[in-house]
Amino acid sequence: MNTSTDIQNEIIENFSLFEDxxxxxxxxxxxxxxxxxxxxxxxxxxxxxxxxxxxKVWLNARFENGKVFFEADSNTEITKGLISLLVSVWNGQSPxxxxxxxxxxxxxxxxxxxxxxQRSNGFASxxxxxxxxxxxxxxx
Amino acid sequence: xxxxxxxxxxxxxxxxxxxxxxxxFDNAATTxxxxxxxxxxxxxxxxxxxxxxxxxxxxxxxxxxAFEATRYAVQKFINAKEHAxxxxxxxxxxxxxxxAQSFSKAxxxxxxxxxISGMEHHSNIVPWQMVCEEKGAILKVIxxxxxxxxxxxxxxxxxxxxxxxxxxxxxxxxxxTINPIKQIIEQAHIVGAKVLVDGAQAASHLDIDVQExxxxxxxxxxxxxxxxxxVGVLYGKRDxxxxxxxxxxxxxxxxxxxxxxxxxxxxxxxxxxGTPNIADVIAFKYAxxxxxxxxxxxxxxxxxxxxxxxxxxxxxxxxxxxxxxxxNGEFNSPIRLYGTxxxxxxxQSFVINGMHHFDAGMMLDAKGIAVRTGHHCTQPLMxxxxxxxxIRASFAIYNTKQEIDVFVEAINRLVN
Numbered sequence: 419m420n421t422s423t424d425i426q427n428e429i430i431e432n433f434s435l436f437e438d439x440x441x442x443x444x445x446x447x448x449x450x451x452x453x454x455x456x457x458x459x460x461x462x463x464x465x466x467x468x469x470x471x472x473x474k475v476w477l478n479a480r481f482e483n484g485k486v487f488f489e490a491d492s493n494t495e496i497t498k499g500l501i502s503l504l505v506s507v508w509n510g511q512s513p514x515x516x517x518x519x520x521x522x523x524x525x526x527x528x529x530x531x532x533x534x535x536q537r538s539n540g541f542a543s544x545x546x547x548x549x550x551x552x553x554x555x556x557x558x
Numbered sequence: 559x560x561x562x563x564x565x566x567x568x569x570x571x572x573x574x575x576x577x578x579x580x581x582x583f584d585n586a587a588t589t590x591x592x593x594x595x596x597x598x599x600x601x602x603x604x605x606x607x608x609x610x611x612x613x614x615x616x617x618x619x620x621x622x623x624a625f626e627a628t629r630y631a632v633q634k635f636i637n638a639k640e641h642a643x644x645x646x647x648x649x650x651x652x653x654x655x656x657x658a659q660s661f662s663k664a665x666x667x668x669x670x671x672x673x674i675s676g677m678e679h680h681s682n683i684v685p686w687q688m689v690c691e692e693k694g695a696i697l698k699v700i701x702x703x704x705x706x707x708x709x710x711x712x713x714x715x716x717x718x719x720x721x722x723x724x725x726x727x728x729x730x731x732x733x734x735t736i737n738p739i740k741q742i743i744e745q746a747h748i749v750g751a752k753v754l755v756d757g758a759q760a761a762s763h764l765d766i767d768v769q770e771x772x773x774x775x776x777x778x779x780x781x782x783x784x785x786x787x788x789v790g791v792l793y794g795k796r797d798x799x800x801x802x803x804x805x806x807x808x809x810x811x812x813x814x815x816x817x818x819x820x821x822x823x824x825x826x827x828x829x830x831x832g833t834p835n836i837a838d839v840i841a842f843k844y845a846x847x848x849x850x851x852x853x854x855x856x857x858x859x860x861x862x863x864x865x866x867x868x869x870x871x872x873x874x875x876x877x878x879x880x881x882x883x884x885x886n887g888e889f890n891s892p893i894r895l896y897g898t899x900x901x902x903x904x905x906q907s908f909v910i911n912g913m914h915h916f917d918a919g920m921m922l923d924a925k926g927i928a929v930r931t932g933h934h935c936t937q938p939l940m941x942x943x944x945x946x947x948x949i950r951a952s953f954a955i956y957n958t959k960q961e962i963d964v965f966v967e968a969i970n971r972l973v974n
Contacts, residue, residue, distance in 0.1 A: 440576040440924035448917065472932075473916050494914035533920075 451498030470543035513556035578926030586952035653777030653792035658685035668694030728760035733897025734905030785845030786838035861904035871966035
């Protein structure tokens, strides 16, 4: 299993290929979203919705053998791409790893310029929700 | 009309966004400002800044004269009977709230009815819901047809002697539909109801004559007519404004204050408590002059040409053959237009099949194209059409057919 630092470095490297071409970056992000494993429809409940997102985002997590596994989906493809980045960094990590990771890739790939301030708030909500799961699993 | 020379007056248009030439098609949200408006704000602060109406020194006189000059310009712009009927507000929303609060205090009681339409902006829904809740009045809604027009027959049936006020949008911000507002007003007047016209989207496109329309109230915002943000206009007939209590209290709106009793100033000052947005009101006159110089008819003709050009272009977008062909050889258009009324301004809402409007908006922005996506503050209207939101392109006097070509090509690439 790669560490979340390795995975973040990989994300940075992949995005660096597009330099300043915003359109290609978004298309890439949408492609990443498409690769996100489908979420069980039954889990797309009001309770699992991430508050503070403009588009609909569902997030669920389960705890197996000391590791956290996320399932997520969104009704918009760019948002789905954003979640897929977070899921790829944190899926299969321990709660401690999730709580202690600094998400340095966000600044490095110029996320704020790519998604704008309104989506940035939603993105922050997703991160918070994922950490809340980690805290809850750690407490158990 | 020379579009190139008009474009030169808008410095903001000459920039790159995401490495592409900016194409600004979000004019229904706010229009850009010509140099004369920008310079007027700068000059006011450089040479004339003073508080208005009270000072007797030279700067105060200059600032007051310029401020009041805008009032006369607005009076002429919408053909009000007298300048005292022009109240400066923060914007359309502020004007509606003023009327909702003040008119209802004087004229609405339990059991009365207020009619709005199904295509109102939230700003012309929520204030009336609050009034109804407070007063025990009843809110009725004029239905919208599939084409995005108001069902006038249904409207006629809603009207009765219980109707005290009709609050209706002149031009829909989401669909671009021009409502038959004169007829709506006439019908309301037959039952003795007053009419507030939300003219936010109408003011920059249509000739406005409040006397000819016989509107009781007419509200709009400066920033959608090439003027500054933070300035709006409430026109009201004098007899109504005189009969209505002040909305907010403070300086300017008083005649005499004692601790026992305060008497109120006359119109328009009765409704202009506190120091207003002086610089922007002054600059607004330059926006009105800019529009008058080109002429509303010229503006509308040109913008309609842009709208038709876009609609033809959008309708020609074809999906890749294998995706879109039906059995009889016709193709399923990947673009669905919302708002196909006969009478429209240059606003077009649409959705791209299979693509969320947020994604489309982001992708267009990546190409330097600014459009609005979402529900456009008209959630009930979106619900009426069974959609969450649309992509909305809205054109203005400085837009060009070349820009629309780029836009249509961009949509085409999103579709295929």
